[in-house]
Amino acid sequence: MQAIDTLTPCPCGNMAGYTHCCGPLHEGAVAQTAESLMRSRYSAYVLKREDYLLATWHSSNRPASLKLATQQPAPTWLGLDVKHHEEDGEHATVEFVARLRYGGGKAQRMHEISRFVREQGRWYYLDGRFPEG
Numbered sequence: 001m002q003a004i005d006t007l008t009p010c011p012c013g014n015m016a017g018y019t020h021c022c023g024p025l026h027e028g029a030v031a032q033t034a035e036s037l038m039r040s041r042y043s044a045y046v047l048k049r050e051d052y053l054l055a056t057w058h059s060s061n062r063p064a065s066l067k068l069a070t071q072q073p074a075p076t077w078l079g080l081d082v083k084h085h086e087e088d089g090e091h092a093t094v095e096f097v098a099r100l101r102y103g104g105g106k107a108q109r110m111h112e113i114s115r116f117v118r119e120q121g122r123w124y125y126l127d128g129r130f131p132e133g
């Protein structure tokens with residue numbers, strides 16, 4: 001267990017703090033919405049929780065490894081902005097903009113519309129596409 005329970009705000013930007021936001025999900029709690037799963041996956045990128053990212057990736061599309069620990073240049077995550085969240089039964093989409101920087105490079109925006117699917121009460125990340133702009 002890492003000593004990360006004092007993260008306020010949460011890496012995903014929630015002022016409630018990590019222990020009241022993404023922390024419980026990283027420890028196995030069920031995400032109530034696709035948006036909260038998406039936020040917890042962003043936080044997992046920040047915290048390099050590769051295990052969590054793979055566990056919440058739908059098996060049909062899951063990579064074998066993300067190699068976050070050895071990624072070069074390493075990304076610095078600068079913030080998350082959830083633009084839109086839509087759920088329809090067992091399917092959901094979340095549109096967001098994440099800001100990051102690779103090494104000493106310029107900050108860049110990653111604009112993605114992610115698709116999620118719920119199976120046996122748990123949301124999984126399916127895939128994402130990158131709209132213009």
Ligand SMILES: [Zn+2]
Pocket residue numbers: 010011012013014017018021022023039040043
């Ligand atoms: Zn969070």
